[in-house]
Amino acid sequence: MMKKVLLLTALVLVLPFAAFAGSSVDFTNGGGTLSGTNSGLTLTGSTLIAANGLGGGLITGSNLGTVSFSTGVLSGGTLQMGGTFAAGGAFTISGNGTGGIPNGVIFNGSFTGPVTWTLITLGNGTHNYTLTGSLTGTWYAGGTINGATVQLTINTGRGFFNGKTTVSSGDTNFTTVPEPGTLSLLGTGLIAIGGIVRRKLQMLRS
Structure with missing residues (x-):
């Protein structure tokens, strides 16, 4: 389960930083x-x-x-x-x-x-x-x-x-x-990471 959490985290990080390549x-x-x-x-x-x-x-x-x-x-x-x-x-x-x-x-x-x-x-x-x-x-x-x-x-x-x-x-x-909207996309990705990790950790504890 933790491997899946890490994989999802990596994917969400890659998307905004790929856009930041400009x-x-x-x-x-x-x-x-x-x-x-x-x-x-x-x-x-x-x-x-x-x-x-x-x-x-x-x-x-x-x-x-x-x-x-x-x-x-x-x-x-x-x-x-x-x-x-x-x-x-x-x-x-x-x-x-x-x-x-x-x-x-x-x-x-x-x-x-x-x-x-x-x-x-x-x-x-x-x-x-x-x-x-x-x-x-x-x-x-x-x-x-x-x-x-x-x-x-x-x-x-x-x-x-x-x-x-x-x-x-x-x-x-x-x-x-930087491409337009890059910073907002990066912020969205970080928020998504927080939500995913929080939910997965709750599942592991239950």
Whole structure:
């Protein structure tokens, strides 16, 4: 009998925590000025143009909000040939309420590890740069979430990064975003466990 109680308890626990596994949300941005010195890289004026998975669907538009960030200091390499920036800084995604996007700060956090600044040399001798880094911070619906971002600059021609360029496109993805109703489902599961265990213990004592 006790084995059955333990099995039922495990099943009720698994259901709400399976729902808590959540999903992912992906944001796309374009444009904006990427400035850099040995003190760090900073993105300003980049426009949020798409959000996939926020509320379950794809939202697109020419101006849904903004994406901005700053990194820590240059810790290795160079601005021209590629290098590594320290963790820290700030990363913010804000919506303007258009098309189902929340109005206000959607994510506010920072880089959790080294930020990689990579020089890409194309076959014709021209260059692009990519910035990649992992993130952690506060989600607009509450709680802390983790993610990663990749930002691609426009082609800088045969020259190298001179302290300022434009972002061509960027993609930022967050995982383990709680599904709506997860907390209430978890609470329901815990209440059910209490009732099941109480009834089974009463049966064992009788």
